[in-house]
Amino acid sequence: MRRPPTTPLLLLLLLLALSSSLLHPAASTTSHENLLKFFCKHTNFAQLCLKSIHEAEPALPTVNTATVLAALIKAADAKTREARAVAQNLAAGSGFNARTVELLRDCIDFYGEALDHLESAKEAVRAGDPGTRDAMLSAMISDFSTCDEGFEEFGVKSPLAVWCQTLRNMTDNCLAIASLARPQGGY
Numbered sequence: 626m627r628r629p630p631t632t633p634l635l636l637l638l639l640l641l642a643l644s645s646s647l648l649h650p651a652a653s654t655t656s657h658e659n660l661l662k663f664f665c666k667h668t669n670f671a672q673l674c675l676k677s678i679h680e681a682e683p684a685l686p687t688v689n690t691a692t693v694l695a696a697l698i699k700a701a702d703a704k705t706r707e708a709r710a711v712a713q714n715l716a717a718g719s720g721f722n723a724r725t726v727e728l729l730r731d732c733i734d735f736y737g738e739a740l741d742h743l744e745s746a747k748e749a750v751r752a753g754d755p756g757t758r759d760a761m762l763s764a765m766i767s768d769f770s771t772c773d774e775g776f777e778e779f780g781v782k783s784p785l786a787v788w789c790q791t792l793r794n795m796t797d798n799c800l801a802i803a804s805l806a807r808p809q810g811g812y
């Protein structure tokens with residue numbers, strides 16, 4: 626007896642439906658975005674977390690703890706370099722008195738130290754050493770706070786206050802995502 630022709634047709638339709646739901650760009654963008662939101666919800670600054678990832682890795686191929694952390698680290702690195710360039714421009718300009726220029730120069734150094742600490746944090750991630758990773762990220766937060774404290778000490782309003790605040794928040798987000806990694810060095 627001949628097989629009814631409906632069976633292969635149904636199978637084909639089923640396959641088409643499956644593949645379109647898997648490949649449909651809107652559907653996959655939504656689940657990608659939801660996955661990023663899921664990770665960023667575990668941070669203290671979720672909006673900033675999403676924005677950082679979108680800027681650093683507009684097309685993150687796979688979303689997991691390791692790739693989200695790498696994207697947040699890349700974003701913090703870029704933002705610190707941006708802040709340092711801003712500080713360099715402000716210090717080189719003629720808009721500030723000698724004291725403020727001196728404080729700006731200190732902050733340029735602190736931004737440089739923050740970049741070194743971030744580099745060490747990245748190495749610790751590669752080496753599967755969460756203790757060093759978290760110590761380096763915490764040191765980075767202190768670098769930004771020390772920049773602010775210099776201005777506070779002389780009662781000068783820091784032109785870098787918003788930069789330092791954003792950078793602290795971004796680094797705090799790195800710490801939060803890093804803590805989701807499995808403790809035994811598994812990333």
Ligand SMILES: *[C@@H]1O[C@H](CO)[C@@H](O)[C@H](O)[C@H]1NC(C)=O
Pocket residue numbers: 670673790791794
């Ligand atoms: C950073 O954190 C401070 C203090 O919690 C908050 O007031 C500020 O809005 C945050 N900034 C960003 C960009 O998340």
